[in-house]
Amino acid sequence: xxxxxxxxxxxxxxxxxxxxxxxxxxxxxxxxxxxxxxxxxxxxxxxxxxxxxxxxxxxxxxxxxxxxxxxxxxxxxxxxxxxxxxxxxxxxxxxxxxxxxxxxxxxxxxxxxxxxxxxxxxxxxxxxxxxxxxxxxxxxxxxxxxxxxxxxxxxxxxxxxxxxxxxxxxxxxxxxxxxxxxxxxxxxxxxxxxxxxxxxxxxxxxxxxxxxxxxxxxxxxxxxxxxxxxxxxxxxxxxxxxxxxxxxxxxxxxxxxxxxxxxxxxxxxxxxxxxxxxxxxxxxxxxxxxxxxxxxxxxxxxxxxxxxxxxxxxxxxxxxxxxxxxxxxxxxxxxxxxxxxxxxxxxxxxxxxxxxxxxxxxxxxxxxxxxxxxxxxxxxxxxxxxxxxxxxxxxxxxxxxxxxxxxxxxxxxxxxxxxxxxxxxxxxxxxxxxxxxxxxxxxxxxxxxxxxxxxxxxxxxxxxxxxxxxxxxxxxxxxxxxxx
Ligand code: DMJ
Numbered sequence: 001x002x003x004x005x006x007x008x009x010x011x012x013x014x015x016x017x018x019x020x021x022x023x024x025x026x027x028x029x030x031x032x033x034x035x036x037x038x039x040x041x042x043x044x045x046x047x048x049x050x051x052x053x054x055x056x057x058x059x060x061x062x063x064x065x066x067x068x069x070x071x072x073x074x075x076x077x078x079x080x081x082x083x084x085x086x087x088x089x090x091x092x093x094x095x096x097x098x099x100x101x102x103x104x105x106x107x108x109x110x111x112x113x114x115x116x117x118x119x120x121x122x123x124x125x126x127x128x129x130x131x132x133x134x135x136x137x138x139x140x141x142x143x144x145x146x147x148x149x150x151x152x153x154x155x156x157x158x159x160x161x162x163x164x165x166x167x168x169x170x171x172x173x174x175x176x177x178x179x180x181x182x183x184x185x186x187x188x189x190x191x192x193x194x195x196x197x198x199x200x201x202x203x204x205x206x207x208x209x210x211x212x213x214x215x216x217x218x219x220x221x222x223x224x225x226x227x228x229x230x231x232x233x234x235x236x237x238x239x240x241x242x243x244x245x246x247x248x249x250x251x252x253x254x255x256x257x258x259x260x261x262x263x264x265x266x267x268x269x270x271x272x273x274x275x276x277x278x279x280x281x282x283x284x285x286x287x288x289x290x291x292x293x294x295x296x297x298x299x300x301x302x303x304x305x306x307x308x309x310x311x312x313x314x315x316x317x318x319x320x321x322x323x324x325x326x327x328x329x330x331x332x333x334x335x336x337x338x339x340x341x342x343x344x345x346x347x348x349x350x351x352x353x354x355x356x357x358x359x360x361x362x363x364x365x366x367x368x369x370x371x372x373x374x375x376x377x378x379x380x381x382x383x384x385x386x387x388x389x390x391x392x393x394x395x396x397x398x399x400x401x402x403x404x405x406x407x408x409x410x411x412x413x414x415x416x417x418x419x420x421x422x423x424x425x426x427x428x429x430x431x432x433x434x435x436x437x438x439x440x441x442x443x444x445x446x447x448x449x450x451x452x453x454x455x456x457x458x459x460x461x462x463x464x465x466x467x468x469x470x471x472x473x474x475x476x477x478x479x480x481x482x483x484x
Contacts, residue, residue: 341397
């Protein structure tokens, strides 16, 4: 594995497709992308929005986030410690991976967030639970993608912040068990499920995100163990899909791991494709692998050319036929809203701002983003909200790239809205209908790893975070940038 590169790279992303987007019709492409592993730390962008901070300043908001985290953690410990997820309305529990078999998902997801917030007692409590209880010798099929981004990523980030070798040993054990899903596949695209004890694989019918969201976890594991096999397996899967792109340089979102055949015709930047693209950029950012940068450049150029759709002055990305480029649907999943931040990370803050503006219009209308919308009308296609972090993710990375206070304002509204609508007896819960505010009874593991951390970093001027050189995974796990 190479050292992190220190050179600058030119953005290959132009402003094509932005003409007609409200307020940025004359936008120019960003002159350069950030050096991998870094962000434009101190300089506010030209044209940055001058906004007054809230009473007490951003630090007070950050302290409130920390207080809420400590309160929710206490409820989890009191009612659900070691179970995968708390049901915060009833105070009961729900397992995520295997029915009736807790894996401590919430503990693992929360660890690096607790550390960054300097909640050291809670962090130590979580690490102690992991060391005493976490065991991957389980005779059951585990979803490879979720186990990777949540459990392997959580252990790696906890190792990164603490340097505790026993956490790396657990991560290595899990990485070896997950690797079987790749090595048993004739194409290198992982099976969706692997039995962690027996290595039996199942579900070759998979998709792009579950093909290509491994390289930063597996690559960090390779870096920290000195064994390149994890990185190689993750890259091989990314490459298989890239090599089979259509003549339009687009990727259909469903694929078969054994035959390598596409299982549908359609391309989207949303699920189940989204983090495949994210990890091409991220792999370049974290490891300086030029192949990944080249694949990102090719695919994102095609996405911008064929999927850009400006409606009512707002930037969206339509679903298209990957073999003809013809538009298929004008719906958009909330999960795609992180792309605003991803564009900013890749040096295209103009496009990132425009896409975040589009989702801001939806937030302004409903308060909380629905799971899906038809972007011609902004009407929901799916009215729930699974306590989603993507809009706050976008705000954080746009703020890191521009230091424009506008994004803090937007993240603040997201946070306030979440407090108003999702706070309940034993923590925070999903909404079953954003148009009525009806609550469900479930707090997903990613809530602990993602938005709490994003809020803390954007409001907090966090002492333990390196604002000039960092990496957060698709699940918000920190693999670079912990300041000890
Ligand atoms: C997270 O688990 C990850 O961000 C994943 O890539 C998709 N989105 C969920 C949270 O919504």
